Amino acid sequence: MAPIESVAAAASAAGAEIDATGGAIDRALLEELWLLSNAASWNLARSEFDAILLEAGTAWNYGLPKQTTATRHQQATFFRGLHLADLVLAQACAAGNDHAWEHFVAQYRQPLVRAAIAITGSETLGRDLADQLYGELYGLTERDGERRCPLESYRGRGSLMGWLRTTLAQRHVDHYRRTRREEPLEEFDAPATEPTPETPARELSQLERAIEDALGAQDNQARYLLAAYYLDGQTLLQVAQVLGVHEATVSRKLHRATKDIRKQVLRNLQRSGLNKRGAEEALGADPRDLNVNLKKLLQNSQTVTFKEQDTQ
């Protein structure tokens, strides 16, 4: 509640415009958004609503890169793209509004349980996961002596239900990975003696280097497609749904990516001194003879994500 109150106080002092990171929010736009959000239903004050919007805009910088000042048009576009009703409900729940909580429970409690069951694949685990998250949302956990509610971090870029599902998935994946590391090893199988590779070691090293270079040269989408399809074992439909495209498009892009990688590997091999025939023969080497960790290669990308850019 403290950040909202401070922003609201600043907003009220600003007069017709609210200063927002170098820009100003139009009062008329705020009035329009106030009416659209139905924030009055949760007993939110107008100043509190303005503060919530200001927080969301500031956290995302209105969808613009850092150090970029949003114009009024960009602000309006950003605000109109928000899920305002979900945003004010989540913030009202985080603020401890009983009426908002009643509405939240009535609208999201059962979907939350169903989503958890779908994510875990087990009703028992799903209910446990949902109950755990529900307890966190209700503010039962405290950090540094202060009651923390995850709903405070919701800014309305996506739907509240989607946010809840993604949060559940995060908790489940983190829990799974954590517990899997704690699992004892299965039966120990003695490794078979490695056969002597038929391809000379020099050529193998050239091939490994060529593959690494080819994978590193792929763009983000191609590497995501390769990782999701070949490493994670997702179906074309699942990949297509995440990317928001048709699965035929995913299939075509995957085919193109593998074709490009093959061409790039051949080109890299020829660049390293092999002729065309030698390069093709090197490509026919037994994959088991190669010491190529595709997962590691894909993860060792030299690009930096936007979050890391933020932290740098």
Place this chain on the structure above:
Amino acid sequence: MSATRKHEFHPDAESLNAFAEQALSERERGQVLEHLAVCSRCRQVVALARDAADAEVVAPSAARRVANQPDSWWKKWRLVWLPTAAVTAFAAVSISVYVYKVDQNTATNKIAEQTTTQNEPMAANPAPPTASSAPAAPPVHAAKSPAPSAPKSSRRQVVAAAAASPPPEALEQVEVTSEERPATPGAAGSGFTSKSLPQAEAPSIYNAPPATLAFREEQKRQDEQKRQEEERRQAQVVESRMLTASASTPGAQPAAGNVPASPDAAASVSNQQIVVRADSLAGFSSMRSARGMSKVSAAEVGITLPSGLPAVSTAASVHRRLAIDKAGALFLSDDGGITWRPVQQQWTGRAVAVRKHTAPDTIDTTAPATASPAEQSEAVPGVSGGAPAPPALFEILNDKNQMWLSTDGRLWIAK
């Protein structure tokens, strides 16, 4: 900063959710995609969240289907059951009413036939029915309660005429076809063809009290008396013939009483006592003995005629024999039944019986004792050795109880 350390910072749930919901700008989307390309954990989170969203879309619709399906199914079938039950109930009531009406019509027909039969002699008497004519009423009561063994659904109803004191013809069974039955009990009164049945008496028939057990017993007793009287009379006739035959045959031993003189004679007696019963399919189920009815051997009935049908009624005079087959066609034989010729129909309706008409007082009891058993079994009166036989008179009865007469079996005139 190593690659592993770089990607320890994952996009938050809102960024991943906004990416999955296509709510990010191109720049933001590229950044998240770049992270997803190298982070299996976030790919897995996004994929799981997406699967949960798909399951959430399917689950409510499935739940709605499950919730709605029983209601819809039940409502649908409940709507079907109501008219089905109504139709079934209506059909049951209709069948019950129909069966009741059929029974009532049957009883009405019986009453009509009996009343017609009994009123024929009354028609000759111009005196109006008074209380003294009450004995005619019991048959009405008797017919009011049909025999329980009679099938209800039979299209051909055979009604036994009750005979308190009816003429011999009333003993014959009368066939009532379904076409002759009135459609309704109310129409039954107007549907009677009897001239002697007063139209005004019809309602009293329905109002008459049902037959009682005492009345039925009385009727049985009267029937039994008549049957015994008839048998006694026949026995007297046979006895007189036997005595005559014994007296006219040289060397014949006089018989004492009614004991036959020879086995042949005994066979003749026994055969003479057999009463011709017309086949029920031909309309006559029983023809009991009556005055003037000829007696034919049982073997005669088994004759197969040129039509291929068995004979149902035969009559004979010397070598001339007449036979009616099941179809009602008349055949004539002049050589004692060896060859048969069809006789052109000169009567209306279907012939059901043929007989030789002889008055009891004209019975010739001078039949030769040397006649063959077959001849004796034919019980042909009026044939005596040497003496001129009186002209035989054959008569035919059709299915409407009308009679035609003929002396030679070829030319028939209505009686």
